[in-house]
Amino acid sequence: MHSKDQISHDDYQKTADWLMSQTKHRPQVAIICGSGLGMLADTLKCQDSFAYSDIPGFPQSTVQGHAGRLVFGELKGKSCVCMQGRFHMYEGHSLLKTTFPVRVFKLLGVETLFVTNAAGSLADGLQPGDIMIIKDHVNFPGLVGLNPLCGPNDDKFGPRFPAMSGCYDKNLRCLAMEIAKQLGVAGLMQEGVYAMVGGPNFETIAEARLLHRLGVDAVGMSTAPEVVVATHCGLRVFGLSLITNKVVKSYEDLDSVNHEGVLEVGRLRSHTVQQLVTELIGRMEINNNTNNAA
Ligand SMILES: O=P(O)(O)O[C@@H]1C[C@H](O)[C@@H](CO)O1
Numbered sequence: 001m002h003s004k005d006q007i008s009h010d011d012y013q014k015t016a017d018w019l020m021s022q023t024k025h026r027p028q029v030a031i032i033c034g035s036g037l038g039m040l041a042d043t044l045k046c047q048d049s050f051a052y053s054d055i056p057g058f059p060q061s062t063v064q065g066h067a068g069r070l071v072f073g074e075l076k077g078k079s080c081v082c083m084q085g086r087f088h089m090y091e092g093h094s095l096l097k098t099t100f101p102v103r104v105f106k107l108l109g110v111e112t113l114f115v116t117n118a119a120g121s122l123a124d125g126l127q128p129g130d131i132m133i134i135k136d137h138v139n140f141p142g143l144v145g146l147n148p149l150c151g152p153n154d155d156k157f158g159p160r161f162p163a164m165s166g167c168y169d170k171n172l173r174c175l176a177m178e179i180a181k182q183l184g185v186a187g188l189m190q191e192g193v194y195a196m197v198g199g200p201n202f203e204t205i206a207e208a209r210l211l212h213r214l215g216v217d218a219v220g221m222s223t224a225p226e227v228v229v230a231t232h233c234g235l236r237v238f239g240l241s242l243i244t245n246k247v248v249k250s251y252e253d254l255d256s257v258n259h260e261g262v263l264e265v266g267r268l269r270s271h272t273v274q275q276l277v278t279e280l281i282g283r284m285e286i287n288n289n290t291n292n293a294a
């Protein structure tokens with residue numbers, strides 16, 4: 001890693017301090033909105049919002065469907081911060097930049113991170129419009145050393161060799177399924193394994209078949225680095241993939257995926273995703289956060 005890519009503890013702290021000087025909200029929960037899912041921020045009450053371009057140290061969103069705003073507010077009595085737009089490796093950001101907000105959230109006192117994304121389905125049982133609760137992930141870039149934790153370890157955030165088993169909180173996954181039943185949308189939901197690939201191109205048929213054989217249920221281009229960094233600094237994580245398309249696995253299939261279609265499914269399912277996230281945040285327990293990374 002080149003030194004220009006490194007971000008010091010002070011850099012994260014400066015951004016956190018700036019945000020705390022601009023808003024009275026002290027969020028317990030952070031939400032990262034995936035492609036087409038930015039409307040999650042609209043449900044927050046008593047909003048304070050900041051364009052990424054106005055936040056010292058923040059990267060900029062370049063992808064259509066990622067507005068580039070950080071929104072603070074209340075949801076069901078819990079203080080939240082929501083990223084309307086995330087950063088992807090394929091935009092040219094370093095992985096440390098991609099995950100920069102997660103460590104800032106930790107310094108703000110956040111204890112639970114919600115990650116959402118748009119993903120293509122490889123599992124036969126997952127259809128466009130379905131919602132997958134992420135049970136686990138395969139971080140393909142991470143497996144070959146493209147990991148935000150590479151480089152000097154910042155012991156104030158977490159250990160050199162963090163465990164990743166159990167990084168998607170089981171209690172929150174169970175509660176989400178219970179809420180889905182109560183909302184009458186359990187038929188749309190199942191748990192599965194998400195895989196991150198680098199993008200920005202969608203999969204070839206041979207790549208799709210490979211991922212399918214490896215046991216991947218849904219594939220996308222984000223999330224895993226954020227979850228790795230969140231787990232490293234002790235955040236509890238809950239993740240949802242909105243299935244926006246079937247990944248083409250047959251040479252006879254003439255379908256092909258495009259980003260506009262991905263955003264459209266996001267819009268169609270926005271209400272259900274919003275309801276689920278709102279109820280889950282309302283019903284989950286929050287521990288007293290001692291903010292031990294500060
Ligand atoms: O930010 P997410 O992971 O939801 O975005 C997915 C992956 C690509 O960025 C884009 C492809 O349409 O959607």
Ligand SMILES: Nc1nc2[nH]cnc2c(=O)[nH]1
Nearest residue numbers: 118119120219220221262
């Ligand atoms: N890699 C990948 N990312 C996606 N995001 C939404 N759909 C897809 C897909 O089919 N493949």
